[in-house]
Amino acid sequence: MAHLLGADGISLTVGTRTLLDGISLGLDDGDRIGVVGPNGAGKSTLLRLLGGTQAPDAGRVTTAGGTRVSMLVQRDESPAGATIRDLVHGSAQTHEWASDAGIRSVHEGLLADLDLDAPATHLSGGQRRRVALAALLVDDPDVLLLDEPTNHLDVEGVAWLADHLARRYGRPGARGALVVVTHDRWFLDAVCERTWEVRGDGEIDAYDGGYAAYILARAERARAAAVVAEKRNNLLRKELAWLKRGAPARTSKPKFRLDAAAALIDDEPPPRDSMELTRTATKRLGKDVLDLEDVTVRVQPRTEAERERTLLDDVTWRLGPGDRYGVVGVNGAGKTTLLALLAGRRQPDEGRVRRGKTVVVAELTQDVAELDDVGHLKPVEVLEREQGTVVVDGKELTAGQLTEKLGFTRDRAHTAVRELSGGERRRLQLLRLLVAEPNVLLLDEPTNDLDTDTLAALEDLLDGYPGTLIVVSHDRYLLERVADRQVALFGDGSIRDLPGGVEQYLRMRADGVGASGDASTAAAAAPTAAPAAVPAEAAGPTPAEVRAAKKEIARIERRLQRISEAEAKLHAKMAEQATDHAAVTALNEELRALSTEKESLEEQWMLAADVAG
Template identity: 40%
Template sequence: MIYPWTSGEGYSGAMTLISLDSISKTLGKGPLFSDVSFGIEEGERIGFVGPNGNGKSTLLKIIAGRLEVDEGTVARKRLLRVNMLDQVPLWEPGDTIRDFLFRSDDPVVRLVDRYERTIQKNLDGTNGNTVADLTHQMEILGGFTLEHRFVSLLSELDIHDLSLPMDTLSGGMARKAALARCLGPDSDLLLLDEPTNHLDVDTIEWLEKKLLSRNTAFVVVTHDRWFLDDLCTTILDIDGGRLSKYEGNYSEYLRKLEERQALVDERERRRESILRVELEWLKRGPKARGGKDKKRKDRIREMVDGRPGAEALSMETLSTSHRRLGGKIIEIQGLTKAWGPQKIVDNFTYQLSAGERIGIMGPNGSGKSTILNLIAQKATPDGGTIERGTTVVIGYYDQMGLDVEAELSILEYVQRTAERIRMADGSELTAEQFLERFAFPRSTHGQPVGKLSGGERRRLLLVRLLIGNPNVLLLDEPTNDFDIPTISLLEDFLATFPGCIIAVSHDRAFLQGMADSLWILDGKGRLERFVGSYGEWRDLRSEMTAEEPRSGEPKSKSAPIAVTQGKGNPGGKKLSFAEKKELDYLLNEIDALESQKSNLEAQFADPSGALAKDGEAFAAAQRRYKEINEEIILKTARWETLASRSD
């Protein structure tokens, strides 16, 4: 049942926006959760975590009023304004961005929609009274402010044409339109279901700043731990139908979980100590035990039955044996690729060495997946070469999902790659055992692949990839559709993986833990390399962005992502492995830039050349010439720094 209350009625302290008391909900065969109670206060920033399938999205829909509870009560502040961002944006066939924005139950949004449509129909001025009435309502209810807010949000998200059909938008663009629709109207409470899906890092950080600048309460379901840590003041954890609430951000939540587990472990150690003594007593003969012992034996049986189940296999024991990598792994020479007029990469050279872990970043549409496809030889370069060593076995985890018959069982799908996998300690696991380690219990092994959810399919694809025992992993958004426990499982596995990893990801916590260097694409053919972690790159970019421009000149766009050492390697230390590789390639990169500079200078000096006849092309060439000069200065300074520390 749902009850409204007058603001502040029956409550003290911070105003409660919504209160859920002893609610239960069943979907499908069994209950999702039962007897769940919690409240949301004004301005509270809540992160909602838990394994997939435990009812997080369902609870958001109950809070939004889209679903009824089976039992319990939901009490809302009177006139509570709630906006929700769905995990998958939905629109009607043929909808434009504008149609999508104004398809809302919010009265002010509907007023703005009616006003704009009336204005379009009244171009001849025959319906002036209606326009005047609507104009008056727009002024009173803030319709003009909302209209401006929509335009401003879309502009910040680089969406300028509202007539574009939603059906033609990429996942990232559709998500941006959905964010504008959610953030535009005034609200007391925002409900955000996986808001960072399909967004690049810059847009995620833009969203964080927007949420922090508002005093609006929100509940966010997300697997983005960096997001949870930066924004949330409360964590809700749902697992097995039970909900727990923790004050603090995600790091504080983990600390409290660790403390709670330590108490459980201590109780278990004490119980096991008592049990050892009791079992020794039980082993004695009846005469040695003496007296009536039924109650004592019953207590021993209860203690034995109360033992926790076998703990999940540690990731150390899940370390697989690896195929040996030779001296030559992957050599990239002069790589160039474009899709139509858009350059992805231009004259890029690199030699991959054993044990490297590279994260690839860049705006949506900049060509991150294309880089992986080129390395995997699923795309053909326009120029340059990519050569593999003879011992290289690539495992490519892409975003396309399963490419097999839907009627294949889970086990059959994995066994098509291998029926057994050798572990680092020399033991072997069967495909069934390996599936169990990745949360596929034996009871599900006969289930058809076609009946799996999106997250389950991607997890199964990961199992098949790893059981093939590759020594070079190419990972394209590997954390998409995974819950946090599955991401942690993957990270622990990768931490012991002895081969090379190149991963595209917008998951900043994943990049922070996995990558020791970064490739950053700008969508214009430039690929910059950074030696260090994501956090170090982010700090450097923030520092350089904060610097004042010199002599009125705009700040260099390339400076924040220039090849540089991270804070973890101060100037007095010897070169790290990654820095030695960087030093080897910097001179080649500087030479390539000098060649581009000379080529442009020759074009500038040609009075009958193409640049002399095309003003726009000449201006673009001038801008590129300036960028090249900046890059040469930065790379030369970097080379001098590294060279001064080399042996």
């Protein structure tokens, strides 16, 4: 395979931090590399160095003769007066590119809903990202560098992009290489065959495989390092014990022994940055949580050319205690509006939103604009204003201790909020919400700006969250990890249940659901029904139905586990309050409700098990 690009001993220092220290790496034809690492470690900087838009302090980056390198940056800017056609095709005439099947595929995947002659300055963030991606894919460079390409894309767009890149750079004999910085772990697994971890201490670790293989290899390296550390500690203990022994009259120890002890101590590697999202208490949630009852929401036109749109049309949706929903949908279908209704920030045009008396809602918005009002404060001060101390796992923690657990160093915890990075702002706002002990948590694209380690910590936190959880996200990995059920908004005014998860959503979109009113209505009638000509008994379940059944089994088992834990707590409370007849009666009613739900879930489990085999 031909060599395309190489970095030889590159180093870069920003302020007092050394991001890269003598790094050497290369790209050959067929390489598909994912770049991961903590926020601020230097992932985007590495791309700029490889792309030639930034020069290293030392070392050099070279490209093979004739190699074309292009880069997608995180900020998509459009020159004044430029149309979409100008940005994607430049001065090329239509006949020069319209006959190319590859270019037509890019148009269908990214630009199908856009007018090529429309001014680019009027585009939304997601549309600008799709136009920028289309321009790069149409140009088809030899080395493609992508910095967070999935930002602002919906689930459908992410799936299309992953498929396109895997086919373009992964086919046998393909010329070219791909390097992508992303926090989307599903995308990393779908596209990449190698992983570079930018550690932030000057080093880059290389791993074979995508995200899943990287996590396994990293865990194995950590295990091996722990074994080495244990051996080193044993030697250190022996060495120090020897130094303490000997006659009291001796005033010095043999120098070689002191040197040996110093060498052991110096060999201790610096600790990696840790991230711990803290589980705080949650206020008790009653039987009634949030109900949308016959809700209709309309969006008024902003210009004369637009028409009034109905985002939700006579929708009824009931959320119970402990429900965990993931929400997907086409851009503009009303996902963020749905969260605004649940949070009480918006009222429906028709119908009503009914809230339980004990409901305490916390909402993490996309842009975290809530922090703008406290931009002059430090993270520690922000949390102190919310609540001076918080009890976590039976221990009382101060605001300073909480920020440390959230991954803020002492310096960053005392930096003005307006100077924090996007990931730091999102972490701070999340903790700010949690200290209020909400029992309903609404998350709008929570993975934006977060690195993969922080995402893992967030998912661990949400695993143990006992309240009601609603997550709007294009991150398939997150949705399948934390949500028990998924629903979709197709832009036709309804909320559809998705027993088959994101895979079912993508199939429905491929079948035209949501593309137009007629297609939506026709396809929605029986999205998972078997063809009428083939009896279900004879045909058997399809692979997609088997996968959906297995996901349903996993969801049911998680819920059954939570029910068992809830039953145990209720039994303990009944024992404590045995003399309080009213309390015991109320607890018994809760037990009966759980028992009824348990029986229903067990029946659903049996049906799903029959399909899964």
